[in-house]
Amino acid sequence: MSALVHPVLSTADLLGLFGHFLVLSLLAIGGAITTAPDMHRYVVAEHHWISDAQFSASIAIAQAAPGPNVLFVAVIGWNVAGPIGTLATMAGTMLPSTALTLIATRWGQRRRDTRFVRAFKTGLTPLTIGLLVATGWLLARPYVDFSAQGAGAIALIAVSIAGMLRTRLSPIWLVALGAVVGAMGWA
């Protein structure tokens, strides 16, 4: 039931919420999740609109559901003020980064044969791959320990890597396997 009870926000509060997420959007280098600590500071610590547990659950739900993880922003907005809260946080998060991305990609496409744009892509590619390994590592860390469950999780991770690299299986089957193994308490 708690998901249906929201604090009542004034128009000024809603504009503040929108404005805060608008600014964070432009700071979200590496993805919206990198600004989660500051969202927490604003909606939990400063304004007490939602609890610590609600904030963490918002992120967990978005990660468990299919689709881009940025949807955790929609859940936070919902928990703060219902549908209008979702509109405020999602619009704030999406508008600036979308505009900037469209401008940048068109600028780059027009100049894709210039020395600078080619060097830019060449130079950043290795960083992208390092960043991807780091993301996988940080996501895996909480599951990996020396318990029996940890061993199960390591096996699941290894099977997922092999399944992706060696077969043409859709990843959704691997996720389903993970859900079953996890539900049995083996990972």
Add this chain to the structure above:
Amino acid sequence: MSEPTSDADGARPGPKSTGDLFFTFNRLALQGFGGVLAVAQRELVERQGWLSREEFVEMLALSQVLPGPNVVNLGLMLGDRFFGLRGAFAAVAGMLVVPFVIVMALTLAYAEFSRLAFVSGALRGMGAVAAGLIIATAIRLMTTLGSNRLGVPLAALFAALTFAMIAWLRWPLIWVIAALGTTAVAIAYARTP
């Protein structure tokens, strides 16, 4: 902006329409538990062939240094490349609309489901698999370093340094990109004719 398959070889198939973009991104988003990146690579590169691995990494690199959700930025860029603004919004709408409805339904159901042990267990298992999928994607994309103008040893060094600074030292991404990225781009610039 509606130049069709504009890439170097010219032989690569592109999306047939904005509807094709919408449904492809919808399908890949719905397969993407714990994040969409691994599925996006498989669908866009290996299955549809809209991008080569090199083009995918380049687009991903750009979407990572730009602010905003990486896969959303990637969808914007790909859609814009093939169908301009309409394509960009079709791709992003495809990626967000149905997952948004699902996430909201889960939010409403959460209070009831979270108490069940097997539900939290299933979430753990799915999380571990999601981590494995990302690592596999990174391994597959490593092959693109072979043709990198920096040369394999230097490219591998930059990848390893990025990993160490982010995963071990936990430095803020913006500083890692500012320091390492500038160095790597400067070296690449010197080596680009």
